[in-house]
Amino acid sequence: MIRQLIVNNVLHRPIRTIVSVIAVGVEVALVILIVGLTSGLLQETAKRIEGIGADIMLQPPSASVYLAFSGAPMPIKIADKLRELKYVQAVAPVLLQFSSSNGVDVIYGIDPKSFRDVSGGFVFLEGHDMQGPDDILMDDWAAKAKNVSVNSTFRLLDHDFHVAGIVEHGKGARLFVQLSTLQDLSGSRDKASVFFMKSTDPNYTQAVMDEMKPIFPGYEIRPLKDFLSLMTATNLPGLNAFIKSMIVLAVSIGFLVILLSMYTTVIERTRDIGVLKSIGASKGYIIRALLGESVFICVIGIGVGIAMSYGTRAVFLSSFPTLSILITPDWIVRSAVIALAGGLLGASYPAWLASRKDAIEALSYD
């Protein structure tokens, strides 16, 4: 019976219910999408770096696991030293440059041969490998997003590049240029940001790392096998705080809308509350009825929010193919719990208010 009362009450004011449901939906979608976008981008980046196929990565001291934040403080001659180590099969120096001139990109400056030795080479979907200093390779997602075709000119870092080939995605970056060209353009002559290394056998990875440590004291020497686990929000300064802030913001929206909605409901139904009291409804019954309405709205809102998340992701990915939004069951459940908790909290005060109403005053309310 109380369920019928709850459902009928919620449906009695469709506009208010729709607004509340949308607010909860936005709350849920915000949480899912913000977390999905950050974790999606991190995971996709990690997969691409793992996709290079290297066993070890050498970075300067205190360098971030997020390669885009790396500068170019290492002499390129380190590569020669690394090649001398036992069990090292290939070394690829890479210079990284962040660019926001034509979308947000991390450009890899590579020596095609050494990069091929480490990674096994690109899979060309169109065109061919870089031959001249102004050649650029793009992965298929970037080419689609930037609407670029082979042999066209692509302006990057105030420089006109010739698109030599379009490669399959998943080899570190989306844009690749000649190492020397990028060194010139970024004023980092004979410098590299990171060295990717391939050992003669993956089983020797630890042995190589152990050999490297005394030679490069303080340097960041990381096995790429576990790279995915390192790419988390907690390893990026401020990202966790950003995510938490956005979640708090989203919850606040849901909380305030539910609070306002239930408050107006209580005011509007003052007489009904008096009626319920006159027929013997306890305070607990009245609280349950109002919290039930909030839960009902939240449950529909959660469903709407999940649908909105998938819909928004589809729209985003069709407009920005290089984006990655990871929607996980874990965060769907978390966002649902967060929305439900916010909704219950928002309805608590109006419900408490209703339960304490004076029955006689409530019955004479117009």
Next chain:
Amino acid sequence: MPIAITIRPPADALLTTRDLRVEPIVVTEDLWKLYHAGKVEVPALRGVNFKVLPGEFVSVMGPSGCGKSSLLYVLGGLAQASRGRVLVDGNDLSTMSDAERTKLRRDKIGFVFQRFNLLPTLDARGNIAIAQHIHGDGFNSARFGTITKLLGLTERLKHRPSEMSGGEQQRVAIARAIINDPKIILADEPTGNLDTQNSEIVLSMLSQLNKDLGQTIVMITHNPEAAEYSTRVVHMRDGVIVDGVPAA
């Protein structure tokens, strides 16, 4: 199929047995109710002494502001007495907490209001059944069927209050009031919002409930014609009962 309606002795029989020391179902002793308007105390009831026997249909009459509704609210446990005692079926409301009075209301009292006070989002069936639900015994379909048939509501159960006439709404309110077989029905101007025809229907039904089922009823009214349906009329003035004689 068993019908869960308590058949009580007819009111006439009770009236004749009043002298045989039948325990009253409602007793008030020096009952006071004070309201506060700022720092000023406004007495609505000034020492009411009043008894209702089981099976009686008592009308309480009096001018506006004489304390009729206050008396009804205190009898029904909706308001706490300021002084004095109120006993309903042996329970002293003046010493009971709000929660205890709520429980008493749920178990032993049925209210009928002037403005019907049905829940607008529920249909007639829901408005009656919710009282059963709150009472806690679940939906008793046999009793529900009997009551709705008795009040001529069988064909209107799927209609919401906004789709029913005033008379129909009041009949639903009566059904809600008696669905849990209360010890007493407290009716506050039940015909105040009805035309003559519907007033007669509602009063006849209350009278029928009293006569056929022995339902105890206390009705507030300022309409002498309505009071004629009752077995006893009590007059109030300035917060006190000034007389109490059996109706003609």
